[in-house]
Amino acid sequence: MTATRSTPPPALAVVGATGAVGSVLLRMLSQRADVWGDIRLIASSRSAGRRLAVRAEEIEVLALTEDAFEGLGEGDVALFLTPAEVSARWAPVVTARGVAVVDQSAAFREDLEVPLVVPEVNGHAARTRPRGIVAGPDCVTVAMIAAVGALHAEYALTELAVSTYQAASAAGRAGSEALRRQLSLVAGTALGEQPGDVRRAVGEDTGPFAAPLALNVVPWSGELREDGWSSHELAVRAQTRRILDLAELPVAVTCVLVPVLAGHSLTVRARFEAEVDAGRAREVLEAAPGVVLVDDPAAGEFPTPSDAAGTDPAWVGRVRRSLDDPRSLEFFVCADNLHQGAALNAARTAELIADEFRYFTL
Template sequence: MPGTGKPTLAVVGATGAVGSVLLRTLSHHADVWGEIRLLASPRTAGRRLTVRGEECEVLALSEAHEEHLAGVDLALFLVPEAVAARWAPIAAAKGAVVVDTSAAFRGDSDVPLVVPEINAHAARVRPRGIVASPGCATLTLVVAAGALHAEYGLDELVVTVQQAASGAGRAGTGALREQLALVTGSELGNHPGDVRRAVGDHTGPFPGPLALNVLPWSGAPAADGWSSEELAVREEIRKILDLPRLRVTATCVRVPVVTGHSASVHARFERPVTVGRAHEILATSPGVVLYDDPAAGDYPTPADVVGTDPTWVGRVRRSPDDERALEFFACADNLRKGAALNAVQIAEHIAAELSGPSGTSDR
């Protein structure tokens, strides 16, 4: 932290979809950083991006340019899993604390999985110098579920996550926009295969057409018909809440929304719940906005929450046959809280620790 006494930050993957959101987020948050270095693949290195009102050149991350990680106190990784698995340990070995947004380390027992509104303390113990941020599907609902768990004790979660196209990166949003252009003005949907024929092979990263459609699949095939995304939601929620035996059932559905994930949630608790008390908890919980008056048309939708930081919650109601269960609907911007914002929040907690009187931790 030469000169300023503030940590040096590296943003690895600065030119991607999440990277652009993260740079805007840094500009709107307190100035806790000294030098900020932008890194990306050699293919996009050399670009100039604006951070906190200053133009910075993007540096290459490659075997020939490992020195770009030297002297970094904290490195935010916004890159695919394989890239993070290769480079995050190198950054940590050079002395940086790594905050990784990919799935590379989320399941590792010696890597904390952190949502600051719930378990910020976990980021202080990092034997490998790495802290993981959960996936955007998990982050859509876990802040609200965690707030209710603190009061009532979670017993079971059954969730359906409706995932936006941007969850698949720039390729996902590009494919959806292209498909929408192909079907605009067409009278489709009255016969089998209409939309599929109109879209043709322009499916992008999706297993089928997304325009005028929903796809009940996200991720890679896993055991017993589950997808990797669905199993990840289960394991990530268990780890964040420190409930290794919590019953979690997730279904992930890709929907024709550009940005903004949603989740329909059935939450069962250890004790009886009331809607009134649940409203109080959610309305006063950090990172949550309660927006729940259906009679007035007030409930969150992706179109309403895109570009905002919190998790929005509405449609809160008690299950008709179970006094211990609640139903609710949650929405969040998957590029903000679902990725960039959560990573920045983790980084800011660690920066405060690094800049503190001792500047020490368990790595």
């Protein structure tokens, strides 16, 4: 006789638990459906010994060593919210134990044996893990991809042009701190009206940015690549193609940093095989998982990053058909880069994997 019975809940290891994304992820674990058994918090030796609250209990942070994963094995999941070099070093160590890894860094995003997953769009891809690893895209790609993916399913996407308006926290805590310092230097001044006055006030303290960000926008994110493109622009292009399974999709991206602490925004121009109707597009977006439509400009209702900060969805508005092309749609989207762009994507991907192990057949 065949019966289905629950297995013990899988264990979850959170590597990078004390970082900015890790802090958001721990709050989410206390708010989302409880699918996990043992939760282990792992970070660098500097943070070892700290106690952090998760699911109404305090858990001690372990140093990132092989001993931290002792007892974990097949059916368990490790979330890596770490720099790429840390993920590249430690993810194979963990998968060797049979533990499935979900990595939010750039370490494995270009590896064709590692699925690149956004659960709202291609969650099925997480089931095939030749290396035992699932990668998450960067926070800019995540911010727009649920909306773009839903429209692609309706109209068949043929071309994409995107401009980003990225928050300072894209550069982590160092970016947020640099913007706060710069804002304190220019607050209450008449700066910003003469050539170079903001740059002189900020001096050399531009932090991780190529130019002062206070009272400014910086049209650069990443490292220089061929023909003037930045590494971040090319990454958004490549990740969009992989997630949508459109290897030849024309994608143009311009990345811009803006003086916002939390929340990435994008303007999107998407062209499709079929003629689009803005009203129908709004219906598609309203029904799309992970997307909230706010689109009533007459009433002053449209998404802004300050409204999206601290929330989970991608917020979409300003939906309109292009004036000169009936097959193109233009819209604005914003999302909290630490929530929707990183922690939530990691949490939902880990939950997809946990679902695989939740039942077995006798």
